[in-house]
Amino acid sequence: MSSSQGTFVWYDVMTTDSKAAETFYRDVVGWRTQDSGLSDRSYTILSVGETPIGGLMPLPAEARAAGAQPVWSGYVAVDDVDAMAAKVKGAGGSIHRAPEDIPGIGRFAYVADPHGAGFILFKGASSAQPQPPAPGTPGHVGWRELHAGDGPAAFAFYSKLFGWTKGEAMDMGPMGVYQLFAIGGVPSGGMMTKNAAMPKPTWLYYFNVDDIEAAGARVKDKKGQVLNGPMAVPGGSWIIQCRDPQGAMFALLGPKR
Numbered sequence: 001m002s003s004s005q006g007t008f009v010w011y012d013v014m015t016t017d018s019k020a021a022e023t024f025y026r027d028v029v030g031w032r033t034q035d036s037g038l039s040d041r042s043y044t045i046l047s048v049g050e051t052p053i054g055g056l057m058p059l060p061a062e063a064r065a066a067g068a069q070p071v072w073s074g075y076v077a078v079d080d081v082d083a084m085a086a087k088v089k090g091a092g093g094s095i096h097r098a099p100e101d102i103p104g105i106g107r108f109a110y111v112a113d114p115h116g117a118g119f120i121l122f123k124g125a126s127s128a129q130p131q132p133p134a135p136g137t138p139g140h141v142g143w144r145e146l147h148a149g150d151g152p153a154a155f156a157f158y159s160k161l162f163g164w165t166k167g168e169a170m171d172m173g174p175m176g177v178y179q180l181f182a183i184g185g186v187p188s189g190g191m192m193t194k195n196a197a198m199p200k201p202t203w204l205y206y207f208n209v210d211d212i213e214a215a216g217a218r219v220k221d222k223k224g225q226v227l228n229g230p231m232a233v234p235g236g237s238w239i240i241q242c243r244d245p246q247g248a249m250f251a252l253l254g255p256k257r
Helices: 018-028 061-065 081-090 151-162 212-221
Strands: 008-015 032-035 044-048 051-058 071-077 094-102 106-112 118-124 141-148 165-171 177-183 186-193 202-208 225-233 237-243 249-254
Touching (some): 008 018, 008 118, 008 141, 018 032, 081 106, 081 118, 118 202, 141 151, 141 249, 151 165, 151 186, 212 225, 212 237, 212 249
Parallel strands (some): 008 051, 071 118, 202 249
Antiparallel strands (some): 008 071, 032 044, 044 051, 094 106, 141 202, 177 186, 225 237, 237 249
C-alpha cells in the first residue's frame, strides 16, 4: 500500500459561473488561477504561489438538470481507483461517475458514502508526492469536516476504506459528538451527524487564511455569505463557514489579528 493511500491530495469546485467563482476565490483566499490547458474539458488550476492545490470547473449541464448544486469535492489518493470504487459500492456507497482516465493526469471516480456525501477517488499518473506545507500556510486546506448522515456509521465506512483512525471525540451537547480523525497519524479533520439546517450530508473544506476577520469581510464584500462564525476552535484558531456567490459551501480557518 502506498504511503499516500487515504490522504487528501486535491480539491475542486464545480460551479455555475466559472469566471465569477475564479474572481471570488482569487480575491477571498488569494489563489492564483490559470487555465489547465486540458483540451477535452474546461478546468482552471488554483495555486498557492507556484503550488497547485486544486481546481475549478463548470457544473455540467446534465448534472444541473438533475438538480446538482455547486459543490467543493476532495480527492482521496488510492492505489487502485476501480478496486476502491467497488469497495465503496460494496460498503453501501454509490458511484456517481464510473472510473475514467484524465490523459496524462490520472484516473478518478466520483463516489458517495452510504448517506450521500460525495468525494473523489484518485490515482495520479505520476508517483511524485508533493511536500506537505507547514500547518496553517495560507491558501492550503487546514481541515476537512464531514457533516454526516450518521456520524458513527460514516466513521466506520471511511476508516474501513482508508484506514483513518479516531482522534479525540468532543461532546458538543445538543449538536452531538464531534469525532476527530487522523490520516497516517496526522490529525486531519472531524465528523459529526449533520444538523437539521444542513440540507444533505456533505464534506466541508477549510482554507487557511492569515486573518479570519479580514477574510470574512472579503467574503461579504465579494457577495458571498458568512453562515456561521467567527467561532474559536481548539488550538487558538478561528473559523467561519461560508457560501460563495454561486452557492458552494466552504470554510475559512485562521487567527484573529
